[in-house]
Amino acid sequence: MRIAVTSDIHVDKNGPRALEALAARVRALEPDVLVLAGDVATPLTTLLEALLALRPCAREMVFVAGNHDVWSHPLAQAQGVDAWTRLDRLLPALCLEAGVHDLDASPVVIDGVGFVGTLGWWDLSMRDEALGAPASAYVTGEFGGLRWMDHVFARFRREGEDVPYAVVAAELRERLRGQLRAVNADRVVGVTHMVQFDSQLVHKSHPGWRFCQGFIGHRALGDILAADERVVLSVCGHTHSPSDQQIGRLRAVCSPLGYRSEWLGRPDVEAVERAVALVEI
Ligand SMILES: [Fe+2]
Numbered sequence: 001m002r003i004a005v006t007s008d009i010h011v012d013k014n015g016p017r018a019l020e021a022l023a024a025r026v027r028a029l030e031p032d033v034l035v036l037a038g039d040v041a042t043p044l045t046t047l048l049e050a051l052l053a054l055r056p057c058a059r060e061m062v063f064v065a066g067n068h069d070v071w072s073h074p075l076a077q078a079q080g081v082d083a084w085t086r087l088d089r090l091l092p093a094l095c096l097e098a099g100v101h102d103l104d105a106s107p108v109v110i111d112g113v114g115f116v117g118t119l120g121w122w123d124l125s126m127r128d129e130a131l132g133a134p135a136s137a138y139v140t141g142e143f144g145g146l147r148w149m150d151h152v153f154a155r156f157r158r159e160g161e162d163v164p165y166a167v168v169a170a171e172l173r174e175r176l177r178g179q180l181r182a183v184n185a186d187r188v189v190g191v192t193h194m195v196q197f198d199s200q201l202v203h204k205s206h207p208g209w210r211f212c213q214g215f216i217g218h219r220a221l222g223d224i225l226a227a228d229e230r231v232v233l234s235v236c237g238h239t240h241s242p243s244d245q246q247i248g249r250l251r252a253v254c255s256p257l258g259y260r261s262e263w264l265g266r267p268d269v270e271a272v273e274r275a276v277a278l279v280e281i
């Protein structure tokens with residue numbers, strides 16, 4: 001099976017030309033399955049357009065949401081459109097319309113290969129302890145003049161209250177466990193938006209970057225995938241640093257496009273070429 005992997009295409013920031021170039025790149029690879037591991041766009045119209053543009057480029061396409069895909073403006077939040085609404089109602093509807101398998105909603109078996117997945121959520125397990133940021137900074141998302149914007153735009157509400165992020169992370173982690181139990185396949189591909197393994201992190205010295213590291217991953221997601229002998233490939237996004245590693249039995253791939261400002265002046269065609277990994281399993 002030929003699997004094309006990409007994530008973090010941020011179409012609302014990178015523009016339609018990047019999407020066109022990406023679609024052409026995926027089409028040229030002739031994959032059986034395209035795995036899109038989150039951070040497509042915050043505006044739902046743009047998100048749907050991206051799914052519709054990419055869908056014909058592969059025989060099948062699977063998606064998990066990224067944190068930016070469940071963001072909503074505070075005005076929309078006030079009208080009840082919180083991150084749960086985006087994740088569990090609006091994104092499944094868009095995927096249905098586009099003919100894309102929404103792994104956050106349910107696993108799928110394609111040609112005998114199981115695909116499971118979740119947005120997942122950061123649980124601070126990969127935070128930089130040596131930074132010495134107080135626990136309260138991780139609660140507010142503010143440290144040293146920097147603000148992690150999930151705290152503003154990704155609000156998970158239930159019965160009028162914010163659900164603590166630790167609870168969100170645990171709930172989505174259990175969904176992944178449940179999908180692995182449910183999926184009936186000898187080989188499985190596990191997809192999360194959140195980073196799964198510490199080795200997928202890129203360390204930088206800037207204090208702001210070191211603070212943000214707390215909001216990048218959830219170590220138990222990797223542990224769960226690595227513990228299931230059927231999982232041959234795991235895919236994540238969220239970090240905009242690509243990696244391709246062998247971790248025990250499984251191959252762990254992250255192949256993000258990232259923001260235009262991170263392309264270091266490369267033209268769109270060159271940036272998208274680096275952003276799509278082709279994995280054969
Ligand atoms: Fe991203």
Ligand SMILES: [Fe+2]
Pocket residue numbers: 039066067068193237238239
């Ligand atoms: Fe992200």
